[in-house]
Amino acid sequence: MQEFEELKHIWQQSTPVPLSSHLPDTGKASAQTKIKIQNQYRYGAICLLVTAILIASMAIWGNFNFKYWYTYAAMGLICAICLAQAAIKFYTFRKIKQIDQTAPPKQHLSQWEAYYAYRHRLLKWNKPLYFILLNMALGLYFLEVLGNASTQFQLISCTVYTCWMLFAYFFMGKRVIKRENQRIQSIIAELRHLTAQLAE
């Protein structure tokens, strides 16, 4: 029959790993999970910002000479959608950045829970809205761009584009969102379970 003091003795018997050769490479500190997650959002925001700037530059200096105002409006709308999505990504990045890894565990867990709850809410409206608005803007843009093409080309282009978008939204998109939803819910449940352990 082992007593706890004997367990302590066993614990202290464990030999330490040689430390000399494997100091963490601080040059790769960005590989830390939290930093990696926040950087995904930061780079996503930057990419969308660059896209918006490129489209705006093309609209202003591209010499496309579009006849109709709504074609330029479509380009402006695409820019606005990209900027709005970049702002959301940047806000998410800030949210993760503010999580304090040095806070007491209960507080730290609740900060992550708040982040995942926010992502759960975002998932419900952001992706569908982004998809619908972007396609509306693209549809508006193609009115003039495809306006001078042959009827056959217009039909093929519209069919291919519509089929791809419907497949992407109703098949791939829905599945991705459902899977992501389940993953987030299970993480939130696990975080709550851990918080409850600390509250006992």
Added chain:
Amino acid sequence: MTQQETFTRLYKQYAPGIRKLCMGYTGSAAQAEDLVQESFMAVWNNMPKYRGEASWGTWIYRIAVNTCLLYLRKERSKPKKIADDVLQYMAQEEHNPDNEVQQLYKCISRLPETDRLIISMVLEELPYEDIASIAGITENNLRVKIHRIKKSLTEMFNSYARV
């Protein structure tokens, strides 16, 4: 002293204890090594924020505890590259069925998550005041928890030893 020098000193001083904490938490040397690396990356990233309100030890243990608790199955990153000497050590340790230390780690890893971390710090002989501060609970609550964990760990280890 530069940040790199301070970090190296802290790593040499606290990594063995943190490694044992992670071993108790995961029950696996490879995952523990991954967690040690992740914890010290977090230490490095948060060093500019250190205000000296708690000792370095308490501060580092708290980061390690938070890192362990966040080591959720669904959110794990790929294991980082583990040094050859560490791999050799793991092989020696893990393939020794008579190793009581391994049995103890396995038993600890079967406790509820927060209990694993608390008992690992008790076994490491950290003062109760520090453990309470690291875990963010009152000392009274901690004493009650420790009493319960000691009992269940001892029972588990004894039943494991009888098998």
